[in-house]
Amino acid sequence: MKMIKPNIIFGNSNLIFFKSLLKIFNIKKNYIKIEKFKDNEYNIKFLKKFNNKNIFLLQSLSNPIHDNLINLFLIINSLKKICKKVFLIIPYFCYSRQDKLFNINSPISIKLISNILDYFNIEKILTIDSHANNFECYFNTSIKILKSTSLIVNDIVKNNIIIEMIISPDIGGVLRAKHLANYLNLELVIIDKRRPISNHIKIFCVIGNIKFKNCLIIDDIIDTGNSIIEVTNFLFFHSIKSVIIYITHAIFSNNSYIKIINSKIKKLIITDTINFINNYNKIKILTTKYLFIEEMKNIMIEEYEI
Template sequence: MFLNESVKVFGGSANPELVKKICGYLGVTPGGATIRRFPDGEKFVKIDDNVRGKDCFIVQSTCTPVDGNLMELLIMIDTLKRASANRITAVIPYYGYARQDRKDDGRVPITAKLVANLLTAAGATRVLGIDLHARQLEGFFDIPVDHLMAEPVMVKYLRDKKIQKPVIVSPDVGNVKTASRYVSHIGADLAIVHKKRLNGKDVHSENIIGSVEGKNVVMVDDMISTAGTICSAAKLVKKMGANKVIAGATHGLFCGPAVERIQESYIDEVFVTDTIPLREDVRKGINVTVLSVAELLGESIKRVHRNESISSLLLS
């Protein structure tokens, strides 16, 4: 057992399987919590364990239903605060509203900052997240943030596959830094796709910088939402002579037309992590591999509790 009785790990209803895996790694029993709805739809939470003076961790992704899972997380934090928990860490494998991180038009919100304020006001004393979409989101919080990356998990998977003639393709210019790190980790070439976003759902890939001819393409991003970006990029690299196309992401949202788009695309394989539970229609519809971040999160929880550095968990 890694942790002592002064630690409690609770899970919301967003991703119970991930909570079980994390607790299994830590050798602890998940904290007891009763979560139900009142007849009018309001959420009710009761913590079943004594948490007075304890170091508490709540594992909850704010994935679909986003607002319901976010509200449940806030209520759990408030419940633990009022039950006299010593420290409350919100472990958020997937942080919803992260893409609304700036004002790119008039009269629009910065919802990522609003959610950060809500978590702090509810009583969270620390946040632990994975691939928050943009590094500047850490600055939205007035409490400590441990920003993990799923790279160690995904790099291990790619290394184990022993891909021949690999080339890491950044599906857009904004992902170049991430793609460059994968280049150094698995010993591959780099290519960059220049895309043009037509609207909120549709993307057109216009040209590519670098060579993909005769190579096996790996595209890695922080999330797959409607799959417009990766499918458009896959079509372009195939046109340029690429062989196999593998697409990976930390967060597999697979919204709207994503599954259908991937089915009709040139993508041979998709891999994601379990920060978001994979829907059954996604499992049946496409060739997808799910990697677990349970060990990464479990080790981080252990180190946060012991006030140890988590920097060594990140690839350098």
């Protein structure tokens, strides 16, 4: 049975990723035009009628975060007036790290974003490797969080990468690292790392034996790179043999990937949830598009669109 092409539109973020995804469905055009007025207000124009249709809206909420957020809200607001259902795909979800009170009276920022999205009554949200373990709890909207574990395992097997130890770089990432360790039947090691202030860490100890081991660190986000460099130096101080790192969302604020290039890290493997032009042998990019495509196909089947 032939799969009917889905109705897909996307915002201004991560265009390389979204265009490659459209290519899989043999869709050649984005049916939305996004312009700006002289004062930088957005002007949204649809190039096709979507009356009473199911729509997949793609938007990654990476830098410039607030432009992309407003961009997203305006598009959804327009779509909800004419469409049957809107399925929202957000590969990288901004503000996911601000999921609790860090100071007295500070906002729980992800809760505010979730409340706004809930207001639009979206049918479903798809994302991947959320920062918070309780991410779904902030939303009334149905949300599915895809996992990149299969991509990592496939890459390790395909390239015969020797791994003897899985490391969680902090307590918060234990569930993510444990899932991979179980998948590969390897021992899990935990770094007791804390943040006294933003973008600075203090490492207290390593829980597990890492001496002379080939190690793999798995985490969801790399931003300034300071944390992962300090953890790497800490591990080499404790006599590890080598370390490779798998990160889903590579923010790379202030070109922080340069720190990785000049570090003791053997290889950094990231995904394409955030656009990054890679010209470095030490960095490798895995695509997540097939994970999203598979889920989109499942939704189409459930919605009787084939």
